[in-house]
Amino acid sequence: MRLFLLVSGLTVLLGTSAVAAPRVGTHTGFTRVVFALPKTTTASVKVSGQTATVNLGLSLSAERGALNALGITGYAVTGRTVTLTLAKGHGQAKASVLPAAGGQPARLVIDVPTGAAAARVPARPAASPAAGVPRPVSRQAARPRVVLDPGHGGNDSGMASAWVREADVNLAVSLMVRQELVKRGVDVVMTRSSDRHLHADKRKDLDLRSRLATTGTVSAFVSIHTNASGPGAQGIETFYFGQPLAGQGRSTAVFENGGGAVGEALTRSLTNSAQGMLGDLLAQAKLSFSRQLAQQVQSNLIRATGAVSRGVRTDAFYVISNPTTPAVLIELGFGSHPVEGPKLAQPAYQQRLAGAITKALLAFLNIK
Template sequence: MPSPHRPLLAVLSLLCLVPVTAGAAERPARIVIDPGHGGSQEGAKGPGEMREKEVALQIAQRLRSRLEAAGGDVYLTRERDSQVSLTERVEMTNDHDADLFISIHANSMPTKRMRARTEGIETYFLSANASGDAARAVADRENAEAPVSRAARGDSTLAFILQDLVRTEAHTDSSRLAYSIHPRLIRATRAADRGVQQAPFFVLSGVECPAVLVEVGYISHPQEGLKLGRSEYQEKVAEAIADGVLAFLKDTRRRDAVRGPEVAGPVSR
């Protein structure tokens, strides 16, 4: 049952979603939510007929509803079961001049034994080097839909962005966003905590704002996979991510206000 205080919280949260502006009318934060996969790209398989593409879209829609209720200007990279390339997702985000990008996915394991014992939530931000072999494997799976010719070029967007990561504030803020979202997800769902990770995800590489990819659980796990298909569990996931976004924006707004009037918004572009 929704909390009786939710309407009041939504009104208060509106203040977090308004960026600091200088000499211009204030506008709501622009947030792009990316439901992973779609169309013929089904993603990971869960119990029965469950597919990652469906779970990702359902959670993304619930997350959009919560952020819009709090005053956000929210876009989805796909509204239905349609195929959208990774390049198109990046371009769409930048075309919207987004303040935040959140990609929603569900994880999986390849063997029966690993599927039976591997569960939990991971939250990623972009890095040239993966946190470990497991993080690299997740990135490789999600990057399978990336354009091969572009990914193979030395002058690719991924290579260019990664060369400049140390100097980009968007990268620092991506880390802050991940650490704002992840613990709230763990508390809300009581899922196994697989931590905040780093990996070279193609879909995060060209986005010109703080960006994270959330693996909301292992759809291949017998119990966790079933949870991911339930509306009440999806609501917990969406609410936790929304709370993390609002906390991040509030902290960023406070930080940028201290910097002075030259700061034009909640993120550097």
């Protein structure tokens, strides 16, 4: 459920600055504060005591006022700094900048968790957040939760080559990531922990996996896959939800969405809906955080393995299309490649992949 309130009148653009009266939205589990910006910029957030401070790469017109919203009591804008006063017991916040789209200007989006666990967080300074996502202050209070989705399994083995079977590689790497995250106090939910499917029907199987991203408070959803193509194709790529990029050819999502007529139909439907998401504020914020996570995952994987980087891309994957959770899909490499395929079968190489994914997730969650 969403309830948007307009605070202190309409936001008006003035030259290179903006009158920053925010919109405030109350959602299940968090309160969202949105400031209009004259253009896209950088933003970093720090929480100290009852104050969340966002430093911007541009200046805004001075503005301040009270806010009667769950978890927040007031705001102030001074030049390059936007400050939220948090309600007693609330000590988390995350920030992201959305580019102008759908007739809307660029926006600064600040989310303040308001669930029962968030209200129990003791007020204390948080670590410097490289990705704009709050670090949990204590393990006794809100533990971050990550959903790991080893793609395929059971009646769907995914790609298969002379060296590897996709379902096996995906599961092995996912279990290694889970082991490392649990050591660091992260609550990990697995869509599968053995060679099985969630439903015999592929669309229902994908739906069941996706739904786990909205069970409780989930910090990130990561779907892990192995690629296949002609013998010359190699490299790692990381996706977040969106339309296939121009020149990408036949969508990678067709295969991961079930292949054949099922994959074609599902991908076509999702591709059409991707454009509509640009006008949805909640979806845009999710996509912005998903892009940040995808960039961290991709850079860590390439650094750890030395593999060819195929970059960060968008595509219409069903399993990461839910608009409420930062979500990415990783293609670990090409099991069909004569060099990369044998590597993907090696436990030592799988551990390097898992270590890189773990490191990216911990950075995204600001867990040192």
